[in-house]
Amino acid sequence: MTKPDIPRKTVYRLSIYQRCLQQLRVNHTETVSSEALAKAAGVKPSQLRKDLTHFGNFGTRGLGYNVEGLSAQLTEVLGTARLQPVILIGVGNLGSALLRYAGFNKEGFEITAAFDRDTHPRPNSPTAVLAMEEMERVIREHSVKMAIIAVPTSAAQGVVNEIVSYGIQAILNFAPTVISVPDGVWVNNVDLAVELENLSYFIQ
Amino acid sequence: MTKPDIPRKTVYRLSIYQRCLQQLRVNHTETVSSEALAKAAGVKPSQLRKDLTHFGNFGTRGLGYNVEGLSAQLTEVLGTARLQPVILIGVGNLGSALLRYAGFNKEGFEITAAFDRDTHPRPNSPTAVLAMEEMERVIREHSVKMAIIAVPTSAAQGVVNEIVSYGIQAILNFAPTVISVPDGVWVNNVDLAVELENLSYFIQ
DNA sequence: AATTGTGAATTGATTCACAGCT
DNA sequence: AGCTGTGAATCAATTCACAATT
Numbered sequence: 001m002t003k004p005d006i007p008r009k010t011v012y013r014l015s016i017y018q019r020c021l022q023q024l025r026v027n028h029t030e031t032v033s034s035e036a037l038a039k040a041a042g043v044k045p046s047q048l049r050k051d052l053t054h055f056g057n058f059g060t061r062g063l064g065y066n067v068e069g070l071s072a073q074l075t076e077v078l079g080t081a082r083l084q085p086v087i088l089i090g091v092g093n094l095g096s097a098l099l100r101y102a103g104f105n106k107e108g109f110e111i112t113a114a115f116d117r118d119t120h121p122r123p124n125s126p127t128a129v130l131a132m133e134e135m136e137r138v139i140r141e142h143s144v145k146m147a148i149i150a151v152p153t154s155a156a157q158g159v160v161n162e163i164v165s166y167g168i169q170a171i172l173n174f175a176p177t178v179i180s181v182p183d184g185v186w187v188n189n190v191d192l193a194v195e196l197e198n199l200s201y202f203i204q
Numbered sequence: 205m206t207k208p209d210i211p212r213k214t215v216y217r218l219s220i221y222q223r224c225l226q227q228l229r230v231n232h233t234e235t236v237s238s239e240a241l242a243k244a245a246g247v248k249p250s251q252l253r254k255d256l257t258h259f260g261n262f263g264t265r266g267l268g269y270n271v272e273g274l275s276a277q278l279t280e281v282l283g284t285a286r287l288q289p290v291i292l293i294g295v296g297n298l299g300s301a302l303l304r305y306a307g308f309n310k311e312g313f314e315i316t317a318a319f320d321r322d323t324h325p326r327p328n329s330p331t332a333v334l335a336m337e338e339m340e341r342v343i344r345e346h347s348v349k350m351a352i353i354a355v356p357t358s359a360a361q362g363v364v365n366e367i368v369s370y371g372i373q374a375i376l377n378f379a380p381t382v383i384s385v386p387d388g389v390w391v392n393n394v395d396l397a398v399e400l401e402n403l404s405y406f407i408q
Numbered sequence: 409a410a411t412t413g414t415g416a417a418t419t420g421a422t423t424c425a426c427a428g429c430t
Numbered sequence: 431a432g433c434t435g436t437g438a439a440t441c442a443a444t445t446c447a448c449a450a451t452t
Contacts, residue, residue, distance in 0.1 A: 007421070011405045015398040016382065033433065042382045045433095046423055053435060061429040061434045079404040086400065097301030098396070103380065107397040108404070145407050146400065170403035172396075176307065178220065178246045186406045188399045192302070192376075193311040194219040195392045196290065196350065199374035200283040200312070201215045202390045203349050211443070237411065249411095250445055257413060265412040265451040 010051045014074055016041045017048065021071040033064040080108030085144045087168075089159055090151035091116040091129050094174055098148060099125045109146075113138050139166040146170045153177045214255045218278055220245045221252065225275040237268040284312030289348045291372075293363055294355035295320040295333050298378055302352060303329050313350075317342050343370040350374045357381045 020040040024032055038048040052058055052070075055077050059065045075081050086109050088095055099114055099122065114129045122129055130138070138144065147168045151159055156175035163171075170186045173179055176194070181187055224244040228236055242252040256262055256274075259281050263269045279285050290313050292299055303318055303326065318333045326333055334342070342348065351372045355363055360379035367375075374390045377383055380398070385391055 008402070009421080011402050012398060014405075015395075015401040018401075019380065019398075020382075035433085040382065042384070044423070046425095047421090049433095049435065050422075057435070059434050062432050063430070064433065077405065078401050079408045080401055084400075084404055093301045093304045097297045100297045101396070103397055104400070107401065109397075109400050146403055169407045172399050172403060176223065178224070178244065180246070186403055188403055190394055190396070190399060191219075192305065192394070193307055193313075194216060194223075195376050195394060196288075196308070196313050197219040197222075197282050197284055197311065198212065198215050199350055199376060199390055199392055200288055201218075201281070203373045204283045213443080239411085248445070250447095251443090253411095253413065254444075261413070263412050266410045267452070268411065 006054055010054060011078075013041065013043060013047075013051050014078060016043075017051075018071060018074045018078065021067055021074070024067045025071060029067055031064045032067055032070075034059070037065065075108075082108075083110045084108055084146060085110055085112040085142050086146045086148060087112055087135070087138065087144050087163075088114040088127075088148045088150065089116075089132075089135070089163070090149060090155075090175075091118075091122060091125075092150065092152075095148075095150035096122050096125065098150060099127055111148075112142050112144060135163060136166045139163065139168060144168065146172070148172045148174070149179075150174045210258055214258060215282075217245065217247060217251075217255050218282060220247075221255075222275060222278045222282065225271055225278070228271045229275060233271055235268045236271055236274075238263070241269065279312075286312075287314045288312055288350060289314055289316040289346050290350045290352060291316055291339070291342065291348050291367075292318040292331075292352045292354065293320075293336075293339070293367070294353060294359075294379075295322075295326060295329075296354065296356075299352075299354035300326050300329065302354060303331055315352075316346050316348060339367060340370045343367065343372060348372065350376070352376045352378070353383075354378045 017037060020037055034045040034048045038045040058070050058073050088098060088111050091099060091114050104111060111127050114127050115132050115135055116129050117132060119129050119131050145168060147163050149156060149159060149171055153175050156177050157179055160171060160179045160181060164181055164185055173187055173189045176191050179187060221241060224241055238249040238252045242249040262274050262277050292302060292315050295303060295318050308315060315331050318331050319336050319339055320333050321336060323333050323335050349372060351367050353360060353363060353375055357379050360381050361383055364375060364383045364385060368385055368389055377391055377393045380395050383391060
């Protein structure tokens, strides 16, 4: 797949830096040093500089980084410059909360449509819930490349196979199971029980 | 802090192995090789073996691992042998979905109580929502060590400071911000926008 | 014969330390 | 003078390859 040489952890940190920069913009700060920004992001200054130089030389020696400029560069690098359409599959407890979550738009994402076996209307939901049979049409018509999976474990792999065949290239998976995808498709897993178990280990 | 020498990623994978073992138990499989289990978990066999030997020699050469036995060992290692009390702070969209999420109990966690500024009753919620002023009492009475934070960004650090002072040692943070904690307190972050941005980078 | 457990080798990520700009 | 950008050095994680064991 493309972009093989940049570590995934680096790209995660880019998002964190972007968050911190947005805060600085609100405060009308014009310039920030690697030391200050790294502190806000919870990393070492040298790591911040190394991360950024994977993508270009955005700073000015002796001065630091221009807040607006760096933020714009990161938006470009992360591919969030224009609104990215996303579909949500599975509108149970978690899915309906995600549907109501307002933070996506602000960060450059728009939930184009949601799908569920059961299409009864959801209160307070700004997005219609469509039948699973509509997935192919919506994905192709809007050239949707990203999907959020919030279906039960037993349904997850089947849904993934289907949407990948329609052209989905990236999946945010909330189903607590390992899903397999062909090369060229990217999966990030969010598993609440795994996160809690992990913490549980460290507090003993 | 204790347990410094085991990489966090190793502990994450332990949870994944545990998931796969539970599936094998359902299928009444008695024995599994590192090759088969690693395949199910999406890792290399050598990594599985290396991960496990951090904690002991659980296998039998020539045979593989006993499914029941290894599962019990991992439960012990992960500290999920007995039900661990957890509190939830912030019962908005995401928080109320977490409250209704049934998966926690099955995995060894119990949401003892939930807290919010606004204590109006939540439909379908099995757990009462208490006033923030009750946090100290509940944490101390039940010796709660783990908390899930689902409050707005602006409130997150303040809440964290407070609960840490009452004895919370591990935090699962859904607020989209970097929180700082003293040594000896563990934080895992789940940030939906960061996950989507990360995927967005890779599909360009 | 099969499969684990593990030291060695490799690969990858982070940090250091300072040269190079502004 | 101050701060970035970066090669070198260090530290960490993964994979290999095979000896040890059943």
